[in-house]
Amino acid sequence: MGLEISIPPYQATKEEFLATKLNYLVDLLRRKGVNWSRKNSLWPMPFATACCGIELMATGASRYDIARFGAEVMRFSPRQCDLMIVAGRVAIKMMPVLQRIYLQMAEPKWVISMGACASTGGVFDTYAVVQGIDQFMPVDVYVPGCPPRPETLLEGVMAIQRIVEAEGVQGPSRQRGLGLVVEPTVQVHVETESANERE
Amino acid sequence: MSKRSRRTSVNNIAHPAVEALGAQFAGLDFAPAPLNPQTTGQDVQLCVRVPADRLLDVLRFLYEDERCRFEQLCDLTCVDYLNFPKARDRYGVIYSLLSLSKEHRLWVRCFVNDPDPKVPSVVGIWKGAEWLEREVWDMFGVRFDGHPDLRRILTWEGFKAHPLRKDYPLRGRGEREAFERITTESA
Ligand code: SF4
Numbered sequence: 001m002g003l004e005i006s007i008p009p010y011q012a013t014k015e016e017f018l019a020t021k022l023n024y025l026v027d028l029l030r031r032k033g034v035n036w037s038r039k040n041s042l043w044p045m046p047f048a049t050a051c052c053g054i055e056l057m058a059t060g061a062s063r064y065d066i067a068r069f070g071a072e073v074m075r076f077s078p079r080q081c082d083l084m085i086v087a088g089r090v091a092i093k094m095m096p097v098l099q100r101i102y103l104q105m106a107e108p109k110w111v112i113s114m115g116a117c118a119s120t121g122g123v124f125d126t127y128a129v130v131q132g133i134d135q136f137m138p139v140d141v142y143v144p145g146c147p148p149r150p151e152t153l154l155e156g157v158m159a160i161q162r163i164v165e166a167e168g169v170q171g172p173s174r175q176r177g178l179g180l181v182v183e184p185t186v187q188v189h190v191e192t193e194s195a196n197e198r199e
Numbered sequence: 200m201s202k203r204s205r206r207t208s209v210n211n212i213a214h215p216a217v218e219a220l221g222a223q224f225a226g227l228d229f230a231p232a233p234l235n236p237q238t239t240g241q242d243v244q245l246c247v248r249v250p251a252d253r254l255l256d257v258l259r260f261l262y263e264d265e266r267c268r269f270e271q272l273c274d275l276t277c278v279d280y281l282n283f284p285k286a287r288d289r290y291g292v293i294y295s296l297l298s299l300s301k302e303h304r305l306w307v308r309c310f311v312n313d314p315d316p317k318v319p320s321v322v323g324i325w326k327g328a329e330w331l332e333r334e335v336w337d338m339f340g341v342r343f344d345g346h347p348d349l350r351r352i353l354t355w356e357g358f359k360a361h362p363l364r365k366d367y368p369l370r371g372r373g374e375r376e377a378f379e380r381i382t383t384e385s386a
Contacts, residue, residue, distance in 0.1 A: 127360075
């Protein structure tokens with residue numbers, strides 16, 4: 001005759017069961033869902049200053065259709081955007097505007113530097129053109145080309161999606177670009193003002 | 200064809216405004232010359248030169264006189280003649296005038312020099328000259344005396360140089376590098 005100890009299995013009440021499932025769902029949502037929805041509903045801020053902007057428009061139009069990646073809602077208010085697409089050369093006079101718009105965008109935010117000009121200054125190696133916006137603000141993805149074809153820009157958007165997915169939901173923002181800061185290609189000779197340069 | 204004979208042929212062209220100028224300002228040498236030395240005959244476009252101290256008188260005369268009536272200032276620009284062959288003066292401020300009622304054009308050139316290139320402002324005659332003069336000031340550093348609001352127009356505030364001067368380096372003097380930097384941490 002053995003000793004039988006029987007422990008009745010724990011029966012969760014209905015409320016407890018629901019709460020557990022809910023916790024699990026919320027957890028799953030926080031881990032996967034937030035970034036999943038973020039990456040599929042990027043709202044770009046089109047900072048189109050030059051010819052690359054035309055290609056950006058083509059990317060938004062029906063043939064290439066950036067809406068397939070959920071990024072068709074171009075907003076002209078930085079407060080409603082989370083992806084800045086800098087398309088075109090940026091003059092020094094424009095740089096404060098660009099920086100202010102970037103600062104006005106709500107976190108989390110990402111930046112695409114589209115085209116040779118935005119990334120490096122391109123052929124406009126002159127006194128008035130910024131030689132790569134990444135010298136003055138963070139950039140996540142560089143899209144090469146002059147101008148990049150819409151497919152290339154779409155690849156850039158998909159790269160942003162991969163970055164969004166890889167980032168944690170909370171914690172410090174990881175927007176610090178890919179570490180590809182382009183140094184000025186030429187040694188700039190800083191002269192002192194000559195006598196006839198007067199303000 | 201020698202230069203002299205071309206000059207004579209130009210002088211033979213009847214340009215009513217130049218004739219009126221010669222009659223009014225007898226002491227000045229306007230040296231009328233075609234803008235393009237290749238043109239001859241009736242197509243020729245004349246350019247007269249005026250010293251800076253008489254510029255305002257001459258332009259006002261060109262605007263008001265019955266034979267000239269240049270109601271419109273098409274353009275106001277400047278040329279830096281640094282290292283230009285045979286150039287004696289450095290800056291040439293150029294006024295491009297058009298008379299719609301008399302159907303003629305005239306170019307007026309005024310040479311000024313360092314260290315303080317300065318011409319009188321013509322905003323009092325043609326109001327549209329305001330931004331044109333600001334542009335010339337911004338790009339060449341030629342001052343316009345009597346301009347109501349002589350600020351830079353193309354480059355940004357705080358820019359020190361005048362970039363269309365021939366001795367300004369194409370890549371600037373470090374202006375495009377000296378700029379506030381925004382990082383992820385500072386944002
Ligand atoms: S990269 Fe090419 S297409 Fe794009 S803004 Fe520069 S010059 Fe224009």
